Amino acid sequence: MSSSAATSSLHFKSISYASPRPGLKLLVTGAVHGNETCGTKAIRRIIEELESGKLNMVAGSVTFVPVANPLAYQRGERSGDRNLNRKLQPTSEPKEFEDYIANWLCPLMAQHEVLLDLHSFRGEGEAFVMVGPENNDGPVEPFRFAQQEKAMALRLGVNRFVDGWLSTYARGVDRRRDYLATLGDKADAVQLLNADPLFGMGTTEYMRSVGGYAMTLECGQHLDPRAPEIAYRAIINTLAHLGLIAGGDPEPVSMEALRIYDVVDKTHKDDRFSRPWTSFDTLKKGDLIGIRHNGIPVHAEADGRIIFPDANAQAGEEWFYLTKASGRVP
Structure with missing residues (x-):
């Protein structure tokens, strides 16, 4: 585990709400990267509304993880010991703090059917959603819930839809391996890790690998005051779209679709x-x-x-x- 004394006081936290009536099991995560706090703020706002009775569950269940990476969040940085959203998988030999997170978070994801992962980005730009592949039986990311992901993405309230992440990352790994072959033993640890085919596996990819569907909502620039509101509206729309709260299915919005x-x-x-x-x-x-x-x-x-x-x-x-x-x- 990280040698930092600060980690001894850290803990992992999730908060769940369930209706007596059956329905889908949704997981909502924030602060997978510690300096991306819009999701944390939005999740805490939703929790307050559920606690006060302003929002009520009518079916299914939702679990919130306001801070997925408490070490990175405590530091106000993207990562603790490493990027949690790369090579995300349980391990029997945890070494870095993010390994311990994975051993807690991955089983939690496997208990749910849908994931909404809330992020922000460093540069300027407009919010967008990243979704998985079209339905396929291929070796990189076999999938069967493309229509469900698309329907949910259309109701988050943003106007850009991006796919193609993992297949493109796999091609990048092949290219990096060819490049590393020219370096021999001069390759450093970062270069070796980036050439690992599992390094492109993050929260949404892991969720799909255990039979669910998922999307990453990039809510805007880290400090954009609109980002927490975008995250909040996306959670509300997702809860309504999945039938977990009352209010009916939100209207889909027009979107520009892009493929990496x-x-x-x-x-x-x-x-x-x-x-x-x-x-x-x-x-x-x-x-x-x-x-x-x-x-x-x-x-x-x-x-x-x-x-x-x-x-x-x-x-x-x-x-x-x-x-x-x-x-x-x-």
Whole structure:
């Protein structure tokens, strides 16, 4: 476990509410990353409303985890010992604090049918939802609840729908392994971890792997005062959509559907962007995105949008992702 004395006072906490009537089992998580607090604020607001009687369960059950990573939350940082939302799985030999979280959180996810995971992001940009793949029996992420995820996503109250995460991450891992082969024993621990095929497994991927469905709602920039309200409205809409509270099914909203199709890594600390990019900036084929340390330009191969640009990424880490239009949402 982490050597920090602060961890000795930390604990994991979930709060559950159940109706006498049967229904779906929903899990809502906040602060998987400790500096992403909009979900924590929204969850605590919902709990107050359930306690006061302003909200009432009419079917099924909901479990809230206001702070999934208490060490990172205590520090006000993204991670404690490591990123909880990568390589998320139980382990018989926990070493880092996030391993202990996984040994508590993964069984909790397996007890539920639906997960809403609330996040925010560092750069400027508008809120969006990340969903899983279309139904498939493939080796990367077999799935059978695509329609349920889509229906829920359309009712969260945001206007962008993004898929393709795990399959794109798997392609990135293959590319990283080829790159590491050229480094030999010079590869560092971060580069080795990023080349682990399980490293792309986070909360939603784990939830799907145990038979449920899930989505990540990115509620906006970390400090955007609108983000907690976006998270709150998404929880209310999800509870209503799943029939857990009264009020009827919210109306679906119009959405731009995007598919992640490629990830580009930094290969040297001096790789740099051509301009300060933000998530969902438009790209035209041939646009200059960045310049490698040796002067080689990196151009957009197709029309689309950039997401998760990270100017502070380390060598061997994801630098940015590329998306293109998807036909999943009319």
